[in-house]
Amino acid sequence: MPEHHAEERHAHLLDLLSRQPFASIDDIQRATNASLPTIRRDLALLEQRGLIKRVRGGASLVAASSTLDESFDLRRKRNAREKGAIALAAAALVKPRSSLMINDGSSVLALAEELVTQARPLWVATSGLNIGERLASVPAVEVTVIGGALRASSFGTSGPLATAAISQLTVDITFLGCDGIDPELGVRFNSLLDAEIAEAMARQGSRVVILADGSKVGQRAIAGSVGWDTVDVLITNSLDAQWRDHLQNMGVEVIET
Known part of the structure; x- marks a missing residue:
């Protein structure tokens, strides 16, 4: 199955994290069909933007009020x-x-x-x-x-x-x-x-x-x-x-x- 484009991968990842407190690397791979290097880059970018927090083995969502609209907006772009x-x-x-x-x-x-x-x-x-x-x-x-x-x-x-x-x-x-x-x-x-x-x-x-x-x-x-x-x-x-x-x-x- 082909890897999703960056914005769609981010939408899949944020959608996953909106429904569960933590996503493992395996969870993220299943949701995005991305390689490990790509996932690491995506996590680094989303953490830089204040949308997620990287933790051991995966990531969790940052629910800071200043980023809520951006996070939901990315997820809604999925399909x-x-x-x-x-x-x-x-x-x-x-x-x-x-x-x-x-x-x-x-x-x-x-x-x-x-x-x-x-x-x-x-x-x-x-x-x-x-x-x-x-x-x-x-x-x-x-x-x-x-x-x-x-x-x-x-x-x-x-x-x-x-x-x-x-x-x-x-x-x-x-x-x-x-x-x-x-x-x-x-x-x-x-x-x-x-x-x-x-x-x-x-x-x-x-x-x-x-x-x-x-x-x-x-x-x-x-x-x-x-x-x-x-x-x-x-x-x-x-x-x-x-x-x-x-x-x-x-x-x-x-x-x-």
Whole structure:
């Protein structure tokens, strides 16, 4: 498999570190397909920019406030074109005056930006602070940001305060980004906290829509809480015929962009 270009490698690495406190050299190689000398150069550059800290055997993320926007911006550039097309298809499912629930992440941030462009009247609850900020720029969109413990690297809230608030809401559509999708195990996450939020949101949506670009297909990740029996629609840019047939047999509508 070819090595990624520098910016894409950095996006993969920062995305990995946003979901786990430490990444080993082996973890980074799997995420970037890069050689050891290239990884060392990348780590040195990102440490110089204040985004990561090199530690024995790997790296950890630096959550300094001055670098958060840059870190997230690099991660969101990963498969940006594919995420944009998926966001456009997701926004097409939203009718004016709908109520929505959205978790945090770069794929659903792309959806939020598309909804901002369309500027239709909506009610939206989100665990993503950056998503709430973007949607609040539109007067016609009423935004509720779900409180809880804030993870600085992803701008997302989680924990018992967040899940308690979610349980009080009922919405037309829940939109969920994820870290992986597996044909048998369902929708997967690299964080137990993310999985808990996704499960809570899925229970409260009349329809549940998953946004997953091709890099997420076949990725099991470490935690899964949303089974295909809960999902109504999967929007992706890459799915083979066997996957498509399997999901459709389970009642999941597949939209390919």
